Amino acid sequence: MAAARGQRGGDRDVPAAPNAAEVTMPIPPISDAPMQRARAIPEAAVARLAVYLRVLSGMAEQGIVTLSSEELAAAAGVNSAKLRKDLSYIGSYGTRGVGYEVSVLVDQIERILGLTRSHSVAVVGIGNLGHALANYGGFPSRGFPVAALFDVDPDLVGVPVGGLPVSHIDDIPRICTEREISIGVIATPPAAAQAVCDRLVAGGVASIVNFAPVVLQVPDHVEVRKVDLAVELQILSFHVARRADSMNVNGSALGNVDGVVIGR
Amino acid sequence: MAAARGQRGGDRDVPAAPNAAEVTMPIPPISDAPMQRARAIPEAAVARLAVYLRVLSGMAEQGIVTLSSEELAAAAGVNSAKLRKDLSYIGSYGTRGVGYEVSVLVDQIERILGLTRSHSVAVVGIGNLGHALANYGGFPSRGFPVAALFDVDPDLVGVPVGGLPVSHIDDIPRICTEREISIGVIATPPAAAQAVCDRLVAGGVASIVNFAPVVLQVPDHVEVRKVDLAVELQILSFHVARRADSMNVNGSALGNVDGVVIGR
DNA sequence: GCGACTTTGTGCATTCGTTCACAAGTGGCT
DNA sequence: AGCCACTTGTGAACGAATGCACAAAGTCGC
Numbered sequence: 001m002a003a004a005r006g007q008r009g010g011d012r013d014v015p016a017a018p019n020a021a022e023v024t025m026p027i028p029p030i031s032d033a034p035m036q037r038a039r040a041i042p043e044a045a046v047a048r049l050a051v052y053l054r055v056l057s058g059m060a061e062q063g064i065v066t067l068s069s070e071e072l073a074a075a076a077g078v079n080s081a082k083l084r085k086d087l088s089y090i091g092s093y094g095t096r097g098v099g100y101e102v103s104v105l106v107d108q109i110e111r112i113l114g115l116t117r118s119h120s121v122a123v124v125g126i127g128n129l130g131h132a133l134a135n136y137g138g139f140p141s142r143g144f145p146v147a148a149l150f151d152v153d154p155d156l157v158g159v160p161v162g163g164l165p166v167s168h169i170d171d172i173p174r175i176c177t178e179r180e181i182s183i184g185v186i187a188t189p190p191a192a193a194q195a196v197c198d199r200l201v202a203g204g205v206a207s208i209v210n211f212a213p214v215v216l217q218v219p220d221h222v223e224v225r226k227v228d229l230a231v232e233l234q235i236l237s238f239h240v241a242r243r244a245d246s247m248n249v250n251g252s253a254l255g256n257v258d259g260v261v262i263g264r
Numbered sequence: 265m266a267a268a269r270g271q272r273g274g275d276r277d278v279p280a281a282p283n284a285a286e287v288t289m290p291i292p293p294i295s296d297a298p299m300q301r302a303r304a305i306p307e308a309a310v311a312r313l314a315v316y317l318r319v320l321s322g323m324a325e326q327g328i329v330t331l332s333s334e335e336l337a338a339a340a341g342v343n344s345a346k347l348r349k350d351l352s353y354i355g356s357y358g359t360r361g362v363g364y365e366v367s368v369l370v371d372q373i374e375r376i377l378g379l380t381r382s383h384s385v386a387v388v389g390i391g392n393l394g395h396a397l398a399n400y401g402g403f404p405s406r407g408f409p410v411a412a413l414f415d416v417d418p419d420l421v422g423v424p425v426g427g428l429p430v431s432h433i434d435d436i437p438r439i440c441t442e443r444e445i446s447i448g449v450i451a452t453p454p455a456a457a458q459a460v461c462d463r464l465v466a467g468g469v470a471s472i473v474n475f476a477p478v479v480l481q482v483p484d485h486v487e488v489r490k491v492d493l494a495v496e497l498q499i500l501s502f503h504v505a506r507r508a509d510s511m512n513v514n515g516s517a518l519g520n521v522d523g524v525v526i527g528r
Numbered sequence: 529g530c531g532a533c534t535t536t537g538t539g540c541a542t543t544c545g546t547t548c549a550c551a552a553g554t555g556g557c558t
Numbered sequence: 559a560g561c562c563a564c565t566t567g568t569g570a571a572c573g574a575a576t577g578c579a580c581a582a583a584g585t586c587g588c
Contacts, residue, residue, distance in 0.1 A: 044545065050498040054477060068565065074288055081547055088567055096566045097554035113498045114505025126394030144497050175372045183500055207500035213318060215341045223503055225496045232489045233408050234314040235445055236471035239487055241378025244427045332535065345577055352537055360536045361584040
């Protein structure tokens with residue numbers, strides 16, 4: 001049972017809150033008192049809400065005031081029923097027969113995603129990628145100020161990158177605590193990632209984005225999201241191969257090569 | 265409709281084995297020749313297989329020859345039952361009472377993921393991120409050679425980055441066709457992404473990894489995987505907020521700070 | 529060869545997520 | 559007002575993914 005269940009990335013998995021378990025019982029409340037049973041929002045829906053938010057922001061800039069689920073769904077690349085359901089998790093802010101008001105949705109989604117507060121970010125590993133991240137214009141949609149940079153290289157320590165001086169990774173715990181870092185971004189080579197991760201955790205960081213191609217082992221209360229280019233490429237590769245195969249099978253029927261059937 | 269983004273729902277069969285060397289395959293004679301779309305490998309499992317592959321490669325380097333599902337599962341951060349099921353999708357290569365042979369698994373996973381062929385990659389947008397990608401040491405786990413680089417900036421065209429000269433994005437269709445690019449990586453600013461994507465598609469690229477924070481509209485046969493830092497951060501933000509809320513509610517009941525109620 | 533022990537592979541129940549389809553509101557028009 | 563065209567919000571059906579638990583299949587020691 002050693003398997004730390006940290007790592008959630010490619011797939012979804014809700015972080016069993018110690019108490020949560022609020023079953024989704026549609027109890028028809030006789031009392032209209034809106035109890036705050038935080039109806040759990042499916043993990044997958046949260047990811048999409050972030051996408052809707054971005055699309056909506058773009059629309060707001062274009063001066064669009066109102067739109068229908070159908071329009072927003074098209075722009076976000078999802079099915080409109082799914083979009084409505086996703087939005088329903090955060091409340092009822094649409095008007096039947098009309099649609100949604102862009103500004104209302106933006107506000108509500110930001111609220112749910114916790115974007116009303118800002119979350120300080122630390123980037124560890126100032127190589128090519130780290131540089132890119134540190135300079136990522138004010139960081140993706142403001143609200144995530146980069147408040148610390150770290151690297152092992154002594155020559156890099158003190159050098160300002162994107163306006164912020166680099167610190168040494170040994171200072172991660174102290175500095176993260178001091179600056180109240182809430183999100184750590186690991187952009188180090190794979191070999192260093194686990195050690196860095198441990199230091200971040202020691203510094204009180206409970207949310208980590210990991211760009212290093214390693215599976216991090218973390219305590220239960222820490223959440224890791226991994227971004228893994230190699231995995232993405234391999235998934236694409238799989239589909240390419242599959243497509244090619246099915247073409248062989250369907251198109252030029254060159255007899256069955258060898259035991260293909262898997263599973264019984 | 266408006267063309268969907270990547271992520272296809274589970275479907276179709278499994279690729280054919282090129283030629284199993286000396287594998288003691290308990291080939292299922294149940295070949296009822298109707299359609300050999302054996303069982304499809306769930307999308308989620310494919311992503312994990314790529315992870316297992318990396319973990320296994322690391323173990324191979326450490327000289328580990330054999331391991332149990334329990335060990336591999338721990339190293340990959342998943343449940344062992346899930347791991348076994350994932351592996352079962354690609355065949356039965358374990359030995360009961362013993363475990364799996366590392367090299368066999370590596371070979372089989374590589375085969376299923378289509379890593380026996382190499383897939384040429386083109387990186388578009390040679391900014392900070394593009395640089396990082398172009399230099400990504402031989403590219404994540406070889407098998408994905410970077411064969412083309414593109415940017416709009418005329419000053420950048422011709423300049424070698426990571427040993428390869430940058431071309432102009434207007435040449436994307438031609439060059440992609442010439443060099444048989446099978447995977448395109450978009451690392452441009454959001455505003456340019458859709459145009460770049462269209463050019464890649466025109467160049468016959470059917471697999472795209474998109475780092476730009478935009479939802480790409482593509483024809484059905486093109487698969488897009490997006491890597492979106494902003495979304496990752498916002499998901500983490502959501503969980504942080506939720507954690508904070510549940511603590512307020514359960515622990516020190518200091519009234520509701522700001523609209524926290526999620527219920528309906 | 530036999531029995532104890534280990535570990536795989538998978539049927540089944542369960543949970544999570546998506547999609548359908550429609551009742552319930554809303555605004556506009558006559 | 560009454561009707562119509564439109565769009566939301568959601569119950570319920572469906573489908574995918576997960577985790578459990580155990581039979582099957584193998585190894586090892588004697």
